[in-house]
Amino acid sequence: MAKRVKARLVDVARDAGVSPATVSRAMAQPDLLTPDTLARVHDSARKLGYRPDGMARALASGRTMTIGAIVPTLDSTIFARVLQAMQSALAREGYQLLVASHEMNPAAETEAVRTLLTRGVDGLMLVGAERSQDTAMLLRTAGVPVVLSWVGTQDCAAVTVDNRLAGHLAARHLIGLGHRRIGMVVGHLPFNDRQQARLAGARQALHEAGLDLPGALVSEQGLTMAGGRAGCARLLELGEPPSAIIGGIDLFAIGCIQEAQSRGIAVPEALSVVGIDDIEMSAHITPALTTVMIPTARIGQLCAATLLAEIKGERRHEQTELPIELVVRQSTAAGRQVLPAKAASTASTARQAFP
Amino acid sequence: MAKRVKARLVDVARDAGVSPATVSRAMAQPDLLTPDTLARVHDSARKLGYRPDGMARALASGRTMTIGAIVPTLDSTIFARVLQAMQSALAREGYQLLVASHEMNPAAETEAVRTLLTRGVDGLMLVGAERSQDTAMLLRTAGVPVVLSWVGTQDCAAVTVDNRLAGHLAARHLIGLGHRRIGMVVGHLPFNDRQQARLAGARQALHEAGLDLPGALVSEQGLTMAGGRAGCARLLELGEPPSAIIGGIDLFAIGCIQEAQSRGIAVPEALSVVGIDDIEMSAHITPALTTVMIPTARIGQLCAATLLAEIKGERRHEQTELPIELVVRQSTAAGRQVLPAKAASTASTARQAFP
DNA sequence: ATCTTGAATGATAGCGCTTTCATCAAAACT
DNA sequence: AGTTTTGATGAAAGCGCTATCATTCAAGAT
Numbered sequence: 138m139a140k141r142v143k144a145r146l147v148d149v150a151r152d153a154g155v156s157p158a159t160v161s162r163a164m165a166q167p168d169l170l171t172p173d174t175l176a177r178v179h180d181s182a183r184k185l186g187y188r189p190d191g192m193a194r195a196l197a198s199g200r201t202m203t204i205g206a207i208v209p210t211l212d213s214t215i216f217a218r219v220l221q222a223m224q225s226a227l228a229r230e231g232y233q234l235l236v237a238s239h240e241m242n243p244a245a246e247t248e249a250v251r252t253l254l255t256r257g258v259d260g261l262m263l264v265g266a267e268r269s270q271d272t273a274m275l276l277r278t279a280g281v282p283v284v285l286s287w288v289g290t291q292d293c294a295a296v297t298v299d300n301r302l303a304g305h306l307a308a309r310h311l312i313g314l315g316h317r318r319i320g321m322v323v324g325h326l327p328f329n330d331r332q333q334a335r336l337a338g339a340r341q342a343l344h345e346a347g348l349d350l351p352g353a354l355v356s357e358q359g360l361t362m363a364g365g366r367a368g369c370a371r372l373l374e375l376g377e378p379p380s381a382i383i384g385g386i387d388l389f390a391i392g393c394i395q396e397a398q399s400r401g402i403a404v405p406e407a408l409s410v411v412g413i414d415d416i417e418m419s420a421h422i423t424p425a426l427t428t429v430m431i432p433t434a435r436i437g438q439l440c441a442a443t444l445l446a447e448i449k450g451e452r453r454h455e456q457t458e459l460p461i462e463l464v465v466r467q468s469t470a471a472g473r474q475v476l477p478a479k480a481a482s483t484a485s486t487a488r489q490a491f492p
Numbered sequence: 493m494a495k496r497v498k499a500r501l502v503d504v505a506r507d508a509g510v511s512p513a514t515v516s517r518a519m520a521q522p523d524l525l526t527p528d529t530l531a532r533v534h535d536s537a538r539k540l541g542y543r544p545d546g547m548a549r550a551l552a553s554g555r556t557m558t559i560g561a562i563v564p565t566l567d568s569t570i571f572a573r574v575l576q577a578m579q580s581a582l583a584r585e586g587y588q589l590l591v592a593s594h595e596m597n598p599a600a601e602t603e604a605v606r607t608l609l610t611r612g613v614d615g616l617m618l619v620g621a622e623r624s625q626d627t628a629m630l631l632r633t634a635g636v637p638v639v640l641s642w643v644g645t646q647d648c649a650a651v652t653v654d655n656r657l658a659g660h661l662a663a664r665h666l667i668g669l670g671h672r673r674i675g676m677v678v679g680h681l682p683f684n685d686r687q688q689a690r691l692a693g694a695r696q697a698l699h700e701a702g703l704d705l706p707g708a709l710v711s712e713q714g715l716t717m718a719g720g721r722a723g724c725a726r727l728l729e730l731g732e733p734p735s736a737i738i739g740g741i742d743l744f745a746i747g748c749i750q751e752a753q754s755r756g757i758a759v760p761e762a763l764s765v766v767g768i769d770d771i772e773m774s775a776h777i778t779p780a781l782t783t784v785m786i787p788t789a790r791i792g793q794l795c796a797a798t799l800l801a802e803i804k805g806e807r808r809h810e811q812t813e814l815p816i817e818l819v820v821r822q823s824t825a826a827g828r829q830v831l832p833a834k835a836a837s838t839a840s841t842a843r844q845a846f847p
Numbered sequence: 848a849t850c851t852t853g854a855a856t857g858a859t860a861g862c863g864c865t866t867t868c869a870t871c872a873a874a875a876c877t
Numbered sequence: 878a879g880t881t882t883t884g885a886t887g888a889a890a891g892c893g894c895t896a897t898c899a900t901t902c903a904a905g906a907t
Binding site: 142143186188189190191192193195196201202203210211212213214216217218220221224225228231233234235236237238240249251252253254255256257278280361362363366391392395398399417418420421422423 | 497498541543544545546547548550551556557558565566567568569571572573575576579580583586588589590591592593595604606607608609610611612633635716717718721746747750753754772773775776777778
């Protein structure tokens, strides 16, 4: 017998002696059926190895049970973490995560949005607020909820963090320790408003303290540890090197520490380093990294929740700003100008971080 | 006028004065049409803001242009890297990546496979060969190409790496340096055949050298840097601690180095550490990590290529084993038994790594 | 001039499911 | 008993597209 490979809903219906509609209901709203018919349908379904066809279902119902996420890159602890959190939260509600990355290329982002929208998603998560006109237009006519992360805009839902404040906190911490010449390693600024904001925040803090963050003390690097090392190297080789460096991401800061140490420059005694993110590793390196904690996983979780709520029509354009905070560990110490040789007294400063 | 929100194919057809079939062809096989009609269709499509409906297309054509990937966790450099590589390779061919993770839980993997299959994917990528009966059964009746990564089986395509050899290489390197008492920090073994194989390989190398890797010298930990530190701590606190430690993943090895250093134990002078993976960071820490290089990105790239080839019917059950190799850096040195105090002579050993 | 052939396009039957709307029996009211 | 209500099920119309087959018409072959 030339048996169909895959059992369809109608096959189950025929086998169970009911109409297709009943089988459909058995899957979606079981409580509408008599326990008896329900059982009969289930038996037939199991017997035939019936597996519903998601595409047919999506076409008929208009819901795909899929959320799209477009991140700058997957190859980053940060975004991996966020996606992991989103995925877990979504899976709990039966949703799937469709991911794409644009590698810091606005046109690639447009393309990704277009593809995901065409493919059919019930919601879309993007990173940052800066994007091309094309992408913005697509989003406006998308017809599905959108949530922005890290940096958002008022015209759609957002789960954000004050990146400017992050830079500000990092810089202020160093200023408070007496540092006057502070450098920063940041990611490439074009199409990365998170890094732009962090840099701006740091610069602002310095200005407020009557200091300056000249371009020469800022090094733009690719988002890797090697980038951190390279940036650090560049800053240290300046005629007048900084006494403290802010890493636009923790990975940079960790790279800075490595680079300094490999040059025989003690951290934090001769160079203070602060990061931003607080990735897992930061607490475990030596010296443990002082950094600004960004609740990455929470961002992912809330992006999922926000999207789901909007899909259900419960909320609209919900804005959430998550708190961040400075976590003082061992990579920062008083600047030389203030406490020329007293390394000991700085230890207590660092220890304040562990109440 | 109660205008439809979304333009459909028929709307374009009507506007362009052609049949739906022609519009469909204009999108899929443009060369079948007269340049004139093609242009007319494109104009109408643009004018109406037509965006094809992926679900309808999928239902009608049976192709979803989506590949599913199920990894143990997204929150890992390794898997993030692999997915990144897959995603890039797939995007180039117009495919999307649907990701799921199972957090080392076989039942969750089954569920993920079921959902992805139901959702509709044209191919599936999984990690490792060990899985529940249920999952295996689902896969067998999936009806779409499957590719396994890291560890595979003969009954479906696989892009693998010899994990046993990885452990073997790491151990042999240490044995060659004169170490007799070697410990290992591995990930939790249940449902992780990569770690199992790496441990087995290390153990085998030790046996071949007339040595032993007793359970007491093996510490199972969660796949984080904190896990590496904890494992290292456990091993170092043994009555007779090892003179060298193998990290089942680089993150463990890096954690071991940190833990040792924080206890004032010099690496590699007093403790040698080898990792497996060769993540970006490994080359940049101090001392740079000696490790077994696993071509992670290449695995992802090949998984994508293998799946695509199988979808096109070009190949079937293609097996690819990627070469791996020991990368000697600075974290390993001669064991105390052989060269009691000559740290200098070990430096040259390390430098061999950079030809 | 007639017949083939082939390229371009049209007509249309599904793809497998959801979802009104209709139906019908049984239960709950007058 | 007669009527309304309720709950469970069935009938069937799409969802928007692809793909098969049929049709048309002009160009080349006879």
